Amino acid sequence: MSSFRTDRIWMYNRLVPSRKGVTTEFLEGVQGFVEFALMQHDFVSNGSIRCPCSRCRNISGFLEPHDVRAHLYKHGFMPNYYQWESHGEPFIPIFRPQPSRNTEKEIGPEITIENQYRTMVLDAIGHSFNFESDGFNLDGEEEQPPTRNAQEFFDMLKASEEPLFDGCVNHSTLSAVCRLLNIKSEFNMSDNCYNQILLFLKELLPEDAKLPNDYYRTKQMVAKLGLGYEKIDVCKTGCIIYYKGNKDKVNCPKCGQPRYKPKRGGNGRQKDVAYKVLRYFSITPRLQRLYMSTKTAENMIWHWKSRREPGVMSHPSDGEA
Numbered sequence: 001m002s003s004f005r006t007d008r009i010w011m012y013n014r015l016v017p018s019r020k021g022v023t024t025e026f027l028e029g030v031q032g033f034v035e036f037a038l039m040q041h042d043f044v045s046n047g048s049i050r051c052p053c054s055r056c057r058n059i060s061g062f063l064e065p066h067d068v069r070a071h072l073y074k075h076g077f078m079p080n081y082y083q084w085e086s087h088g089e090p091f092i093p094i095f096r097p098q099p100s101r102n103t104e105k106e107i108g109p110e111i112t113i114e115n116q117y118r119t120m121v122l123d124a125i126g127h128s129f130n131f132e133s134d135g136f137n138l139d140g141e142e143e144q145p146p147t148r149n150a151q152e153f154f155d156m157l158k159a160s161e162e163p164l165f166d167g168c169v170n171h172s173t174l175s176a177v178c179r180l181l182n183i184k185s186e187f188n189m190s191d192n193c194y195n196q197i198l199l200f201l202k203e204l205l206p207e208d209a210k211l212p213n214d215y216y217r218t219k220q221m222v223a224k225l226g227l228g229y230e231k232i233d234v235c236k237t238g239c240i241i242y243y244k245g246n247k248d249k250v251n252c253p254k255c256g257q258p259r260y261k262p263k264r265g266g267n268g269r270q271k272d273v274a275y276k277v278l279r280y281f282s283i284t285p286r287l288q289r290l291y292m293s294t295k296t297a298e299n300m301i302w303h304w305k306s307r308r309e310p311g312v313m314s315h316p317s318d319g320e321a
Contacts, residue, residue, distance in 0.1 A: 014076045022073055030072045033084065034065050040088025045297065050086050050122075054078050058086040059122060059157070086119060117175045118160040121153065123293040124225045152224050159221065165209040173210040177218055184215075191215045227286055229279045233259055236275035 010029040014022055037049045048062035053071035056063070057078045063071070083089055159174040171179070184194050195214045202211055212218045233242040239254040240246055250259050260272040290296045303315040313319060 008082050011077045011082065014073075027073070030069055033072075033087075034069055036089075037068075037084070037087040038065060042298070043086070043088040052078050052081050052084070052086065086122070117172060117178065118157065120225065121156045121160050121174070124153075124156075124289075156222070156224060159210075162210065164211070165206045174222070176211065177221055181218065181222065194218075227281070227289060229281045232278045232280055233274035234276040234278045235259070238276075241278055242274075 008029070010023070010025045014026045016023050034049070038044060038047075043049065045062045048064055049068060050056070050058045051060060051063045051068045051071050052058050053068075053075040054077065055075050056071060058081075156174060159177075160172050162173055163169070164171045164173055164176050180194070180198070183189065189197075198211060198214060198218075202209060202213075205211070212221055235241070235252040235255065236257050237252070237255050239252050239257075242249060242259060246253065251257065252259070258275075260274055263270045263272075290300050303317050
C-alpha cells in the first residue's frame, strides 16, 4: 500500500493560523486542482466539474470552475480527498495521515476502495438529485428525517467507501457485491447456489465482513443502481396486454381466457398471479442514464459537437426529417 500524498497537505491547511484569510499555498493549490480537473475530459461536462468542497462532496452536480474555486475557498475540501478519483485521477489506496495543528478538521477514515464504484453510484444518482430537499444537510447534519430515496443512495455511497472488513484494501462492500453479482450472471448461477457461496464466504471472512446474507438482500442493496421495469399482464394466448382500457379486465375480451391462475383452496387472501407477464423496459430513464455519465454522455452528443463533412450523411440528424 502506498503512503498518503505528502504533496497535498495544503488541501487541509486552508486558513492562515491566528488570522483571517486563506493561505497562498491553498490558493495556488486550488488553481492547480481546477486546471487538472478540466484536462480530464471524461470527467468534465460542458466545461463544468464536480465540486469536492465540504458541502457539495462531489454529489451536488457539476459546477462552473469559478464556482468550484469559490466553494473551496469558503468551505475547504471534503474530508480525505487526497486522491482526486472523482476528477479523473487513478485511485491508489492510501493511509490516513495524522492531522497537524494547522489542519482545519479531522481528515476522516482512510478510503481503500476503487473509484469506479463511487463514480457508478454518483452517475446513478444523477445531477438533478437534490439531497437538501430530501432531508440531508451537506454540512453533515440532518435537518429533518431523510426520504427513503435519499437514504438508499447515501447507504450505497457508504458501501462504496467502507472496506469489506477491517483491514481490507482490495474491496469495498459495494465492489465485492458487484463482483459476486457479475459472476452469478456470467455463469448462470442459481439463486440457491449464490446463497450457499455467500454462506461459505462469510465463514471464511472475518466476523465484521459486511456481505449481505442472501441473494434477496444483495438485490435490495444495489437495486437503485439498476433501471426498473413495468410489469404488464398478458393474455395467456397472446391476444392482448392488460393495459390502459384493458387494465382492470379479468378475462380476455377476445378469447375469453382468464387473466389469473386459480387460487389454491379458494383462499381469498392469496395474491392474483397472472398466467403471462410482459416486462416493459421504458426507454426514457435509459436515455437519461446515458446522459448522466460523463463517459457515455460524450458519445450521445458527438453528432452535435463534431464537425462533419457538408453534404455527407453520417448520422440521422443530417437528414431533412
